[in-house]
Amino acid sequence: MANITLEFDSGTLVLDGLSDPAAGQLPSVTWDQRTQQWRAPGRAYRHIVTRCKELGHVLVDHARAYETLNLTLAEPIIPREHQTHALREWSSAGKAGCVALPTGAGKTIMAVLAIVMTGRSTLVVVPTIDLMQQWEQVLSKFLKDAGQPCKIGLLGGGAHDPQPITVATYDSALIHIERLGNKFGLLIFDECHHLPAPQYQTIAIGSLAPFRLGLSATMERVDGRESVIFDLVGPLVYEAQIHQMVANVLAPYDVYSIQVPMSDEEKNAYQKARSVYTDFLRRSGIRFNNGADWMQFVRMAARSADGREAMRAYREQKHLAQAASGKLHATWDILRRHRGEQMLIFTDDNALAYRIGREYFVPVLTHQTKVKERKAFLDGFRRGEISVLATSRVLNEGVDVPEASIGIVLSGSGTVREHVQRLGRILRARPGKRAVLYEVISQGTSEYFVNQRRRQHDAYQGSSTLP
């Protein structure tokens, strides 16, 4: 039996009073030559405390700085069957695990119930400022602490106000986790497929939160690193797919692909730029099999005049395909066809989003949009005062726009994840609603092949191509 003192030090735990054999019995504890101390990552807190109890050690815990809260619901929530099921599975897994639910299936409400059930200081980590504000609104509405309205803290987008219940962007959580990693007992990762990024892992590793919840529409990653999420948060305890929820929870939908021809001038410019780009790839022996090949291209392109020309040509051909004039006219036809309905226009980059904004005189939401205006646009859209919103990628994830029923994808990264996320934006159920997603593709360009590849996904069931 040992007398052990536990302290939190910049994302790690420092253990004092340990002998070599005692340290060997505790998980993740390592001798730190630099400071001549026993040290463990913050995430090992739960296992160390449990093990110390099992071994009968006396533990003086200076590490834990999170609070036990008396949380209640300010408004009643009647969970849907899948939310109850997910919550039960998560609780059975020791309140450490991941839940995969399609957009619109009520992940946030399920998380509110998890926060109340756990009753500990909570940090919710989200990928965007829009989501941070959205979570703040939901948590403020539903949570009461000791019978009083719960003040929700924010970290990110210029805000720095940590509270027992706090919402932070991934970037801000990363910056502050060394100082705040011991102040939260429950850690919720929204859109947790971001977590395997090497930097973001530090948030989960440096926090001592014993309770963890990961939320995403799909855990699947192109690089297959979803196992990192399960290691840092806990196993996948509940999963439901879009097609299982359509009709009951999500609106039914159609997906249409519209191929538009390029003008002769655009086609010539496209082919010319594309051949400069592909010739360079061929000469340099570059084949795109994974992300590292792209980086190789970037590096080689920077080293010679030919390479820089190839990079310029790559950007030009991509821009020509994404912003072909035919797309503008096709989009105008869709706007007319669905006049009076709530529509979202998605682009791959800000330049095209702002071009759309200027051509149709519609609001544009990008990461450059100031917080105040962003809120005004989204509120206006929700109230129906704004019927069309153009956006690049900031609405891909999580932002709740239940009124949207039409999505128009003018350009994108080509990944299944992005497609499912964008589709999810228009699927929140409403009586009588049938959602439509249009994909507008430049004929005879690489966009066509990307579209064909993506159509293998089951979220495309029932889709068709418009002439």
Add this chain to the structure above:
Amino acid sequence: MLTKDLLRYRSRKDRIYPTLIKVDDPELLALAAGLIQTFKSAPGSRLTELDDEIESGPWLNHVLLPAFKKLLLDRCDEIEEDGVIADRRTDLLQAAEKLRRDGDYPTLADFHSAMRSHIGEDVASMQERLYADLAEFRKIKTFEELTPEALLHRYNCAQIQGLLLVAQEVEVRIVDANLAEKRNFFRCLKFQRLLSSTVIDESAKDTVCKLSGPLKIFQNSQSYGMRLAQFFPYILQMPKWQLSAEIKIGGKVLTLELDHRVGIHSHYKKFTPFVPPELTAFISSFNERQGPFSATIGEEFLALGQQSYCFPDVTFTGADGGKVHLEIFHRWHAGQLANRLKVLATTSKQRLVIGVAQDVASGKDTAPVLEGSAWFSVHGFIFKNLPTPKSVQQVLIRHAAASAG
């Protein structure tokens, strides 16, 4: 700093070599001078106008242009827009929304005509104003000038910083640095929240530090890369140094090795050592007493363990050549006293005595710490304004007796 696409380096076998430029190259100095001149006249212009001016220069296809431009843009402040454009945008968007709801326009051109009639303004002009507050249209407020040579040094530094961003750990050997320089080095290390395992190579008088962050022993990621990169200019301030780092790039781990011969000037403000005249006066007065010890300005630093470093103010040398150091605590660094005593109580014996100013010692937080410190009762003393030679000699005697025991 520079983005990944602006880094230039070669790799051979398991080594990586940043492509540095000659800081006295007349062609590069001319390029730097031309660009700096363009940026000097930029305040008041929009970023797009600055872009146009740069692209019309004779250097358009120069391989270093994007990197120089990035470094110079980093020295610019922009003017925050005043909200007039946003208000005007709201009016235009509301008008367009109403037109689209109320009327059916077969073509985009028809819609534009309706907008022109409704607002009474040319469509192109409305389009130009609609999002005129985006970053690329913002005006430059100030530009922090530098010399062409400094820009070239900054470029070389940024090339190395760009690699250190993806470093997991950095080993630095500091050679021939004086105490003030080392003090600054460790002060800045603490400021960057980096940890160091420090070894003092007595024979070579070198200090060898492995720099990383607390989580490094559990996570092989580049979490501390930004801090290591930001710390690099402090290394450049050392008179002589060697650096070795493992750089993870393109799926490979490559070794970066550099030393002071790269000749890069740090752009960080240099710390200037200062010896208070009172301290000089104390040393003279102490040596005039001709006791068993002679005093000099502190010239060594002590690694006490647990990331505590002590830079003694005075070093005393006995007749046998043995050295004892004195560290003085005044009000402005009293906060470190409690931690210092805690570390000294747990680490191995140090040749150190401590003097604490009376106003610090009587403080409500400090008094109980001093009273409860067995170490301080032997190796410490309290002084009023400055330590007196007599009180210091007494503590040196106590220290010698305790060390001998």
